[in-house]
Amino acid sequence: MKGLRFLIMGFTALLLCEEKALAQSNESFDLESFIEELFNIQDEDINYEDLYETLLSHYQNPLNLNTASIYELQSLYILSSTQIQNLQTYIEENGKLITLFELQVIEGFDYATIERLKLFVTVNAQDALLDERPLLQRILEERNNYLISRYERILNQKKGNRPKESPDDSRYAGSADKFYLRYRVSKPNDFSFGFTTEKDAGEKFHWDPKTKTYFTDFWSAHFMVENQGKWRKLIIGDYQLQFGQGLLFGAGFVVGKGSETVNAANRVTLGIKPYTSVLEGGFLRGAAASYELNKKLTSTVFLSHLNQDANIKTAGNTDEFEEYFSSVQLTGMHRTPSELSNKKQVAETVMGMNLNFRPNDRAEAGFTANSNHFSVPILRGNQPYNQFEFKGQSNFNLSLYGKYQWQHFFLFGESAISKSGGLGAVGGFTTSLAPRVQFAMVLRSYQQNFHSFRGTSFSEGSRNINEKGVFWGIKFTLNRKFFLTAYYDSFHFPWLRFGVDAPSSGNDYLLRLNYNPGSQIKLYAQIRRKVKDTNVSSETSNNNHVLPGIKNQYLLNLDYSSGASLSFKSRVQFSEYSLQNTKTNGYAFIQDAVYKNGDWTFSGRMALFDTEGGQNKQYAYERDVLYAFSIPAYSGRGIRNYLLVQYKAFRKMDLWARIAKTTYYDRDEIGTGLETINGNKRTEIKFQVRYKLH
Numbered sequence: 001m002k003g004l005r006f007l008i009m010g011f012t013a014l015l016l017c018e019e020k021a022l023a024q025s026n027e028s029f030d031l032e033s034f035i036e037e038l039f040n041i042q043d044e045d046i047n048y049e050d051l052y053e054t055l056l057s058h059y060q061n062p063l064n065l066n067t068a069s070i071y072e073l074q075s076l077y078i079l080s081s082t083q084i085q086n087l088q089t090y091i092e093e094n095g096k097l098i099t100l101f102e103l104q105v106i107e108g109f110d111y112a113t114i115e116r117l118k119l120f121v122t123v124n125a126q127d128a129l130l131d132e133r134p135l136l137q138r139i140l141e142e143r144n145n146y147l148i149s150r151y152e153r154i155l156n157q158k159k160g161n162r163p164k165e166s167p168d169d170s171r172y173a174g175s176a177d178k179f180y181l182r183y184r185v186s187k188p189n190d191f192s193f194g195f196t197t198e199k200d201a202g203e204k205f206h207w208d209p210k211t212k213t214y215f216t217d218f219w220s221a222h223f224m225v226e227n228q229g230k231w232r233k234l235i236i237g238d239y240q241l242q243f244g245q246g247l248l249f250g251a252g253f254v255v256g257k258g259s260e261t262v263n264a265a266n267r268v269t270l271g272i273k274p275y276t277s278v279l280e281g282g283f284l285r286g287a288a289a290s291y292e293l294n295k296k297l298t299s300t301v302f303l304s305h306l307n308q309d310a311n312i313k314t315a316g317n318t319d320e321f322e323e324y325f326s327s328v329q330l331t332g333m334h335r336t337p338s339e340l341s342n343k344k345q346v347a348e349t350v351m352g353m354n355l356n357f358r359p360n361d362r363a364e365a366g367f368t369a370n371s372n373h374f375s376v377p378i379l380r381g382n383q384p385y386n387q388f389e390f391k392g393q394s395n396f397n398l399s400l401y402g403k404y405q406w407q408h409f410f411l412f413g414e415s416a417i418s419k420s421g422g423l424g425a426v427g428g429f430t431t432s433l434a435p436r437v438q439f440a441m442v443l444r445s446y447q448q449n450f451h452s453f454r455g456t457s458f459s460e461g462s463r464n465i466n467e468k469g470v471f472w473g474i475k476f477t478l479n480r481k482f483f484l485t486a487y488y489d490s491f492h493f494p495w496l497r498f499g500v501d502a503p504s505s506g507n508d509y510l511l512r513l514n515y516n517p518g519s520q521i522k523l524y525a526q527i528r529r530k531v532k533d534t535n536v537s538s539e540t541s542n543n544n545h546v547l548p549g550i551k552n553q554y555l556l557n558l559d560y561s562s563g564a565s566l567s568f569k570s571r572v573q574f575s576e577y578s579l580q581n582t583k584t585n586g587y588a589f590i591q592d593a594v595y596k597n598g599d600w601t602f603s604g605r606m607a608l609f610d611t612e613g614g615q616n617k618q619y620a621y622e623r624d625v626l627y628a629f630s631i632p633a634y635s636g637r638g639i640r641n642y643l644l645v646q647y648k649a650f651r652k653m654d655l656w657a658r659i660a661k662t663t664y665y666d667r668d669e670i671g672t673g674l675e676t677i678n679g680n681k682r683t684e685i686k687f688q689v690r691y692k693l694h
Helices: 002-010 012-024 031-039 049-060 070-074 081-094 100-105 111-117 135-141 337-341
Strands: 145-154 177-187 191-199 206-208 213-215 218-228 231-242 271-274 284-292 297-308 346-360 363-378 392-406 409-418 423-434 437-446 467-477 482-493 504-515 521-537 544-561 566-579 582-597 600-611 637-650 653-664 681-692
Touching (some): 070 081, 081 409, 081 423, 100 111, 218 271, 231 297, 271 297
Antiparallel strands (some): 145 681, 177 191, 206 213, 231 284, 284 297, 346 363, 363 392, 437 467, 467 482, 521 544, 544 566, 566 582, 600 637, 653 681
16 A cells, blocks of 8 residues: 555656646536536426535635545535545545545545545645635635626516506516626635625515515625634524534535435534525524534524515414414515515524534534524414414424444434424434445434424425335445446325325335446436325215325436537436326437537537426426526426527636527417416526626
């Protein structure tokens, strides 16, 4: 081993030159495609923005492998717990890494892993030096300092933007234009400051304190500093929290079930995170702080007061409350009189604390307590499936979580209780069964009366309630060119759910074979099958039957690069859904091309699709402007194409322009209600400019 290390040292100068060249090419790296390839599931419109924010930050300020903690490395979702352990053992036995290419001699670091990892890490010893410049100077001179302005519009006129046909007609208050403005300056482990504002299509530009509208409809801002003496983090403004497995607070990107079947099983305790998205609910607004009580124990306290949208109802069919609301509305749309009347009608106050104990880099334990109070009580409908849902004004939660690395096993778990007495628990482990085989297992149990408003722990449903399940994931590297990922998940819902009038169950599995013969070709084939109970109308009675619906999905994807300037992606997607004696299907044929010429980048797509029913919608990631993610649902029968142009005007300015058009051959109008478009075509345009302030 030492002889090989000295040989590597002999080529250090050459390798460092190569790493420098790689760093200089960072600007052309397609991070969106990287994320889509790593977590592809083709099932729903996933918000990649938080993961993109994390990876882009490490991309511009790479993690130092010689000093990075296990939690920082896990947050990349690239390395398994065994690979991280092998890396730390190698550094302990041989000293700090000299070059990234030294990773090749560490057990478990295959070619594909190193190719992904090297984009976000470094071994530069200068990264460990303390930056003693004043905070204001560090902010002003930080290279990750930019302003983004974006404009979008649907060119086809919607019913909500047409003139009224009668005085009683409802129409949108504002124009069809959508505006987005974002400023951000940040450096990992040091500081973050930024604001985001957005006007949705149909909303009105105006200044009206009565409706809490200040020019644009939504504003979000934060200021955070890190590592100020014993203060680990201090934030004022909008933020999120991530503790344990996310059973009470789950911030950022939630991977869940996807083609990354092992590394995504465990959630990382990130603590306080700035909120930078434009989803107008579900985050925290106020202040939070983390303080290092000693080298092993950190305390976090948080306080939030957020006004959220809700439809306030008066007592008519209930004598429990004079006024109540059934749910928080997260669409963020304020276009019509009814939507405006629901704006910021409910104030939610959240407070709590967390204690996090890390005796070393391989163990963690924590405790979280929080309370939620609403200015107006929550009361859901009287349907049977709502019997165990939360009602009232106040809730509190307590949770315990822990992690421990023992040899090649990384164990994790979290248990929590809510005011109702309902329990929630999730736990599992990841391990390396062999040098080329990684394995993960996750068990969860969320009782039907467990209430956690911001929990995003591992689940089949959209919330951590009324669910039990077991997940197995495996990743097998056959050789340098082939690797296989797969999972199997079985789940059970002990109580009724919306659309299912009895306790129900199901299972879900995915199999994906990847073939990477070289840097020019990437090929993968993916099969997914989900069986899930649902209601079926009875022909002989008014009661519904609960029967299993079976969905099979097939995907074949080929990426081909003919050089540095031209690349192609070809994809075929097909699905079929069976329920009782009825079978429907859907497919999409997709062809992408990317051409780069100097400061110009052109991306385009042609997609043909034909689907039956809502269960066979085809989801396909599309390239978009920076910080915008497009994963539209191809539904019905038609053609969709888009063209994206990016131009680097000069060192500090980048420009984007995008046009996308969908033509349907099975309808004469698109959408419903005020969103209705006459005709069978829908065309979207988007323009964006990014200006780097340093």
